[in-house]
Amino acid sequence: MTDVLVVAELLDGKVRKTTMSAIAFARVVAEATGGAYDVLIAGDDATAAAADVDGYGARTRLACQVPGGYVCEKIAATVARVARERGHGVVVATASAFGKDLIPRVAAKLGAAVASDVLAVEADGGRLRYRRAMFAGNVFAWCVPTTPVHAVSVRQTEFEAAAPSGGTSPLHTVEPEPDPAAARVRFVSLEAARRERPELTEADIVVSGGRSLKSAEAFRTVLEPLADVLGAAVGASRAAVDAGYVPNDLQVGQTGKVVAPKLYVAVGISGAIQHLAGMKGSKTIVAINKDREAPIAQVADYFWVADLFTAVPQLTEEIRKIRSQS
Amino acid sequence: MKVLVSFKRVADPDNANKVKVAPDGSRVLAEGLEAKPNPFDDYAIEAALRLTENGKSGERLGEIVVVSIGPKEAAQTIRQALAMGAERGILVLADDEQLDAWVVARTLRVLVERERPDLVLLGKATVDGESGAVGGILAEMLGWPMSTLTCRIETRDGGKTFTVARELDTGVATLHLEGPAVVTVSDRILAPTAVRNGVTPDDFAYPQSDTGRYASLKGIMAAKKKPIEETSLQALGVDATPTCRYERFALPPARSGQVRFVESAAELVQRLRTEAKVL
Numbered sequence: 008m009t010d011v012l013v014v015a016e017l018l019d020g021k022v023r024k025t026t027m028s029a030i031a032f033a034r035v036v037a038e039a040t041g042g043a044y045d046v047l048i049a050g051d052d053a054t055a056a057a058a059d060v061d062g063y064g065a066r067t068r069l070a071c072q073v074p075g076g077y078v079c080e081k082i083a084a085t086v087a088r089v090a091r092e093r094g095h096g097v098v099v100a101t102a103s104a105f106g107k108d109l110i111p112r113v114a115a116k117l118g119a120a121v122a123s124d125v126l127a128v129e130a131d132g133g134r135l136r137y138r139r140a141m142f143a144g145n146v147f148a149w150c151v152p153t154t155p156v157h158a159v160s161v162r163q164t165e166f167e168a169a170a171p172s173g174g175t176s177p178l179h180t181v182e183p184e185p186d187p188a189a190a191r192v193r194f195v196s197l198e199a200a201r202r203e204r205p206e207l208t209e210a211d212i213v214v215s216g217g218r219s220l221k222s223a224e225a226f227r228t229v230l231e232p233l234a235d236v237l238g239a240a241v242g243a244s245r246a247a248v249d250a251g252y253v254p255n256d257l258q259v260g261q262t263g264k265v266v267a268p269k270l271y272v273a274v275g276i277s278g279a280i281q282h283l284a285g286m287k288g289s290k291t292i293v294a295i296n297k298d299r300e301a302p303i304a305q306v307a308d309y310f311w312v313a314d315l316f317t318a319v320p321q322l323t324e325e326i327r328k329i330r331s332q333s
Numbered sequence: 334m335k336v337l338v339s340f341k342r343v344a345d346p347d348n349a350n351k352v353k354v355a356p357d358g359s360r361v362l363a364e365g366l367e368a369k370p371n372p373f374d375d376y377a378i379e380a381a382l383r384l385t386e387n388g389k390s391g392e393r394l395g396e397i398v399v400v401s402i403g404p405k406e407a408a409q410t411i412r413q414a415l416a417m418g419a420e421r422g423i424l425v426l427a428d429d430e431q432l433d434a435w436v437v438a439r440t441l442r443v444l445v446e447r448e449r450p451d452l453v454l455l456g457k458a459t460v461d462g463e464s465g466a467v468g469g470i471l472a473e474m475l476g477w478p479m480s481t482l483t484c485r486i487e488t489r490d491g492g493k494t495f496t497v498a499r500e501l502d503t504g505v506a507t508l509h510l511e512g513p514a515v516v517t518v519s520d521r522i523l524a525p526t527a528v529r530n531g532v533t534p535d536d537f538a539y540p541q542s543d544t545g546r547y548a549s550l551k552g553i554m555a556a557k558k559k560p561i562e563e564t565s566l567q568a569l570g571v572d573a574t575p576t577c578r579y580e581r582f583a584l585p586p587a588r589s590g591q592v593r594f595v596e597s598a599a600e601l602v603q604r605l606r607t608e609a610k611v612l
Contacts, residue, residue, distance in 0.1 A: 018503060025502075078508065079469070080478055104501040108481045111434065111469025120576035121434055121466040136580065141463050143349040146361055149581040153574075191511040192478035195496070199504040208502070212611075245520060249543055255484065255500050255521055261460065262520045264502065270611040280349050287588065291609040293601065299594075305350075307592045308609065311601055321598040326612070329602060 009096035009135065011036050011044040014086055014113075015060060016105040017077070019199075020052040022059035024209060025101040027168035030063050032099055032128060032161045034169060039130030042096070046176070047089055049073050049082040049183070057178055063169055065176040071183050076194035079108050084186035087116035090156065097135070102160035103208075110160045120152030124265075126165045143261055143284035163208050164267035164288060200256045207257065210240035212270045215259055215286070218246035219275025219297070219315060226252050229316060230274060233323045236330060242266065242286075244276045260285035275315045278303030295319065334395035334492030334530075336381040337450040338419070339441055341371040342403055342410045343461040358581040360430065363461075370410050372544070373456025373518065379545035380486060380522045381454050382418050388533035395492070396420045398448055402427050402440055408561055415556035416548030422561035425569065433575040434466035436566070441467070442474045443569045450513065451492035457482050457517045468517035478510045484521035487529035 011033040016023040026046075033044035043066040048057045053070040060068060069089060073081050086109070090098050098113055100106035102124040114121045122137040126147070129136045135157065137150045207213060214234040220226055226241070234241045242259040243252065259266055261281040271289035276282060278294070278301055286292070287306045294307040295318050304310055311318055344352060344363035353362040370378075378399065385395030397419035401407040404426070411422035425440055445453060458465035465481075472479035480486075484505065485498035495510045500519050510516075521527060523545070525538035548556070566573045595601045605612045 076506065079481075083473070104482055104499070107465055108469065108499075111466035112473045112479070114466065115438070115470040115473030121464060121470070122577065123464045123466055139463075140585070142344070142352045142361070142461055143346065143463075144585065145349045145352050146354060147583045147585050148361075148579050150577045150579055152577050154576050188472070188476055188478050191514075192480075193509040195507040195509055197501075197504055197506045245543070249520065249524075249541070254504075256502060256504060261463075262457070270605070270609075280347060283350075291605070291611045292588075293605070294592075304592050306588055308588075308590060309595050309601060309604060310592050311595045311598075318598065322601065325598040325602045329606070329612070 009036055009040040009042040010094060011042065011097045011099055012086070012090045012093070012095040013044055013046045013065070014098065014100040014109060015046055015048045015056070016101065016103060017048065017050040017053070017056055020056055022048065022056050024168060025103045025105070025163055026060065028161055028163045028166040029099045029101045030060070030169040031166040032125070032159070034064065035128055036097060036130065036135065040133055045069055045093065045095070047071065047086060049085055050077060051075070054180065061175055062171040062173055063176070064172040064174065068176045068178045069181045070178060071181045073183050076197055077105065078189065078192050078194050079112050080186055080189040080192050083109060083112040083116060084184035085181065086113045088184045089181060090117060096155070097157045097159055099159045099161060101163050103163065106160040110158045114158030117156045117158065118154060119156040119158040120154045122150055122152065122157060122159045125159055125161045143280050144287060162265060164265055200254055204234065205238070205240045207240045207242055207259065207264050207266055211268055212237045212239035213242050213259070213266050213268045214239045214272045214274065215242035215244065215276060216247055216252070216274045217244040217276035218250055220247060220252060223252045229319050233272070233319055236323055236326045244279070244282050273303055273307070274319060276303055277301045278305065334385055334452070334488070335398070335448070335450040336385060336395065336452045336454055337398045337400060337445060337448055338374070338377050338381045338414070338454045339400045339402070339437070340374045340378065340410055340414055341401065341459050342368045342407050343371045343459055345369050346372055346460045349460065354582045354584055358583055361582050368406065370413060371456055371459045373458060373460070375545040376520065376522050377454040377456050377518050378414050378417060378419065380518050380528050382546070383528035383533070383539065384452070384486070384488065384492070384530050386418070386533070388539060389537050393418065394532060398423060398450065400425065400441065400444055402432060402437055403429055411561055412556055413548065415559040416552040417546055418552060421559060424561055424563045426563065426565040427573070431573060431575060433577050434464045434470055435576045436571065436573055437467045438470035438474060440566060440569060440571045441471050443571060445475060452495070452512060453515045455515070455517045457519050468515050472515035475515070477514050479515040480508055480510060481517045483516050483518050485527045486516060486522065489531040
């Protein structure tokens with residue numbers, strides 16, 4: 008029997024949807040081992056935000072008020088104490104920038120092995136085994152921690168967001184645990200990206216652009232209209248972000264986000280291994296590229312060899328036509 | 334300012350799709366792939382150099398100690414960093430396959446306690462194991478504050494305090510750290526003005542690049558005389574017990590089907606609707 012502690016991710020006083028993937032993971036472990044899971048909500052307005060995870064089958068919801076913006080050092084000690092006191096065998100968060108930051112520090116407090124960016128979990132006679140990707144997604148590895156407690160981050164695209172299961176989970180308040188390291192770090196500000204479009208990691212369709220777009224202007228005038236008719240999120244290659252065409256939070260790849268939408272349209276992206284690592288789990292991949300030999304062809308289902316500046320507006324128009332018919 | 338940077342050798346990241354797995358699944362085979370510095374560690378070295386130099390005059394202002402944990406050949410990787418401008422190297426001999434994030438963090442802890450740097454800079458992850466856990470574990474072991482996934486770093490007091498920016502899913506967060514601290518860097522730390530040290534003029538911009546700097550001929554010559562200390566996990570008294578056992582490796586299933594070339598927007602849309610059924 009393994010009990011799991013899910014650490015919720017907060018944004019603007021609400022629980023982020025990323026958290027539902029960690030809950031989905033916790034359900035798998037609980038079901039396979041006969042354990043239970045609790046959800047810890049730590050941060051600004053934690054008590055109010057805790058309402059967002061009620062009805063998801065947790066044994067308890069634990070709210071810890073921690074004022075100020077997120078800083079790992081302000082919550083890691085609380086996470087570790089709760090896990091220790093309540094005997095959790097696994098602490099999990101989703102492998103967003105939040106989970107990647109928090110989990111190793113919590114692991115160090117608990118003497119726990121870290122399984123990062125986990126794709127799947129299997130229980131084998133009560134013993135947990137985690138499948139992870141290595142080498143930019145080119146190798147799968149099955150990892151078995153040898154420590155009593157495991158600290159895990161899970162890949163959002165591999166654990167479909169948990170749906171509410173009804174009922175209510177009792178809400179308890181927990182006191183924050185002081186940490187000397189927290190006195191040496193201060194949250195200054197958050198420059199939040201505000202977008203009308205769906206979030207990259209949650210969108211059914213993603214339209215991504217590369218350096219061939221040549222300007223921020225082209226992202227707006229060529230790529231975004233296509234994303235608009237498709238109701239898609241916009242992504243970008245590292246080269247396009249480095250060149251300053253779009254902000255960093257749109258990057259897809261080994262740095263940036265891993266996405267697995269129903270449809271991924273790669274526009275003017277050659278397909279470096281680091282980019283493929285972030286999108287090759289997509290169901291259908293379309294490439295629009297002048298270069299027929301571009302490595303993106305290794306993963307593309309459909310490849311239109313064309314100049315993007317003429318092809319993308321044509322595609323946008325064609326989709327607009329069928330959308331207006333239906 | 335003294336900066337300690339860890340630097341791992343990995344199988345050529347641009348050919349990671351050529352990595353193979355032993356038929357019995359017991360290990361990853363990267364034979365035939367050139368060993369290269371982990372790209373994110375390369376960026377960490379570049380950030381360390383920018384923190385400890387006058388970018389305009391090229392004058393060195395501090396000390397960089399480069400640590401690599403791995404086989405004897407890792408000395409070459411250290412030598413590359415010394416040629417770029419780092420002052421000193423430490424090679425900790427270890428079998429690559431016995432390293433996990435805990436073993437690496439325990440090793441760095443011993444060296445940090447001995448070297449007492451103002452800052453430990455690491456890549457945000459290694460591109461082979463992709464665990465990304467060393468920075469957080471090390472910071473906690475030391476009781477130091479940290480910043481992971483860092484895209485900007487600035488010090489105005491010679492490394493006593495740092496203002497850093499972190500790349501989040503939803504934007505960029507700015508933190509202020511009282512050193513000594515552990516910082517892990519992402520690609521964006523290479524941006525022309527991402528590193529500020531209060532000595533390099535604020536209007537100075539480094540050239541746009543997607544890698545760390547190349548060593549000059551002068552740097553390569555100078556590196557030959559720079560010291561590399563050789564030690565081992567055992568000599569440092571590091572507990573080399575890994576916390577994870579890898580039971581099996583396998584290649585992921587290939588994407589099914591062949592690429593189909595299309596000729597027009599109409600054909601593409603029609604195929605997406607009727608074949609792929611995604612529109």
